[in-house]
Amino acid sequence: xxxxxxxxxxxxxxxxxxxxKLKAIFISHLHADHFLGVPGLVQTLNMxxxxxPLFLFGPRGTRKLFEALFSIRQFQPNFPVIARDCAEGExxxxxxxxxxxxxxxxxxxxxGFAIEEPEKTRFHEAKAKKLGIKGxxxxxxxxxxxxxxxxxxxxxxxxSYSQAGKKIVYTGDTKPCKxxxxxxxxxxxxxxxxxxxxEDRALATEKKHSTAKQAAEDALKAKVKKLLLTHFSNRxxxxxxxxxxxxxxxxxxxxxxxxxxxxI
Numbered sequence: 001x002x003x004x005x006x007x008x009x010x011x012x013x014x015x016x017x018x019x020x021k022l023k024a025i026f027i028s029h030l031h032a033d034h035f036l037g038v039p040g041l042v043q044t045l046n047m048x049x050x051x052x053p054l055f056l057f058g059p060r061g062t063r064k065l066f067e068a069l070f071s072i073r074q075f076q077p078n079f080p081v082i083a084r085d086c087a088e089g090e091x092x093x094x095x096x097x098x099x100x101x102x103x104x105x106x107x108x109x110x111x112g113f114a115i116e117e118p119e120k121t122r123f124h125e126a127k128a129k130k131l132g133i134k135g136x137x138x139x140x141x142x143x144x145x146x147x148x149x150x151x152x153x154x155x156x157x158x159x160s161y162s163q164a165g166k167k168i169v170y171t172g173d174t175k176p177c178k179x180x181x182x183x184x185x186x187x188x189x190x191x192x193x194x195x196x197x198x199e200d201r202a203l204a205t206e207k208k209h210s211t212a213k214q215a216a217e218d219a220l221k222a223k224v225k226k227l228l229l230t231h232f233s234n235r236x237x238x239x240x241x242x243x244x245x246x247x248x249x250x251x252x253x254x255x256x257x258x259x260x261x262x263x264i
Contacts, residue, residue, distance in 0.1 A: 001025045002113060002170050008037030009044060015259055019045055024092055026099060027058035028172025029110035030065060039069060046077040053080035057091045057101070059109035086111060097165075102183040104174035107208045112172050114183050117165025121156070128159040166264050169224075173231060175205065176214040184222035188264045191256070192218060194229035197236065198245050209233075212242035216249035226264075230256035 001008070004025050012019060019041075027035050038056065045054065056066055066083035069075055084091070091113070092099045098118075101111040123138060132149040133141060141147045146155045169184040170191045184190045195209035204211050210218075212229055219227040227250050232239055239255055246253040254262075 003028055003034040003172065004037035004041060005033055006036045006040075009041055011258075019048065020050070022054065023052070024055040024057060024099075026091070026101075026113050026170075027056060027062060028104075028112065028170070029059055029106055029108055030061055031108065031173070034172070035065075038066070039075060042070070042077050042081060043075070046079065050077075050079045053082050055092070056081065056083040057086050057099075058083070059111045060085050060087065061109060062086075102179050104171055104179055105177045105208060106173045106175070110172055110174060112174065112180060112183060113170045114187070115168045115170075117167070119162045119165055121160050122163045123160050128154075131159060133159060168264065171210075173209060175208045176210050176218055180218050181221045184218065184224055187222065187224040189226050189228060189262065190215075190219050190222065190224040191228045191230055193231045194242055194246070195231050195233045197242055200233075200235075212246040212253075213249055216246040216253055219250045219253070225252065226262075227253040228256050228262070229253060232256075 001022060001024070004027070025038060035058070042054065056062060063083040063085050066081060070077065070081050086101045088102055090098055090100045096117065098116055100114050100116070102114065104110050104112045121142065128138070131154050133147070133154060137147055141154065141156050146153050167187040168189045168191070169187045171180050171193050173193050174180060180192070192215035193210045194212040194215045195207070196204040196211045198211040198213040201211050204214070209231070215229055216227060227246065229242060229246055232242065236242060243253060243255050
């Protein structure tokens with residue numbers, strides 16, 4: 001989970017995301033609207049009998065904040081809550097993906113996150129089958145690197161190629177900055193702060209947020225495949241104007257909408 005606002009439990013229930021599946025929460029910064037959902041969520045997990053640890057990753061001050069909060073007797077869960085301060089580099093490595101962080105520019109210590117899959121090995125199926133590779137031999141070839149068919153040895157590199165894994169980048173709250181562009185290079189999806197319209201860019205600069213146009217400019221510089229605009233100011237009843245100004249710069253822009261599902 002990336003950031004946890006006050007209504008996070010309601011949203012999890014609304015979209016039928018099981019609480020028990022949650023392993024880690026990545027907090028972009030310690031403004032209240034990005035972490036106040038954590039205490040209540042931890043209490044709910046505690047009442048449900050959770051025993052697995054929950055990891056919290058965030059900028060400087062995250063560990064101190066949550067260690068203090070969960071040291072209060074009334075808030076102490078019966079399972080480990082492990083909070084870690086992050087600045088730059090890898091936060092979490094799983095078998096199917098890694099999550100790393102990078103510094104962004106907001107009104108307090110703040111970070112963005114990149115979720116990346118490792119490279120995948122794909123087979124040239126026609127070529128492999130022509131050489132006699134079929135059925136379980138594909139698995140054996142993947143695991144061992146070569147297989148022997150009759151008197152001929154077929155190597156994995158003879159019938160396969162590497163495909164880059166998917167990459168998703170989440171900026172959290174930030175004004176436009178080089179670190180975002182660098183972290184988002186070639187990403188399949190960039191989720192970018194777009195709090196203001198460009199006509200309100202002076203306010204965006206003052207509040208250290210981005211306009212939709214600025215988000216699109218970052219997406220263009222980073223050569224991402226798709227941009228998702230998020231974190232809109234409540235001053236905009238009609239957010240279509242934000243989408244329009246972004247698409248002038250970067251055509252593959254979309255508005256973040258609650259409950260939307262994007263195929264990457």
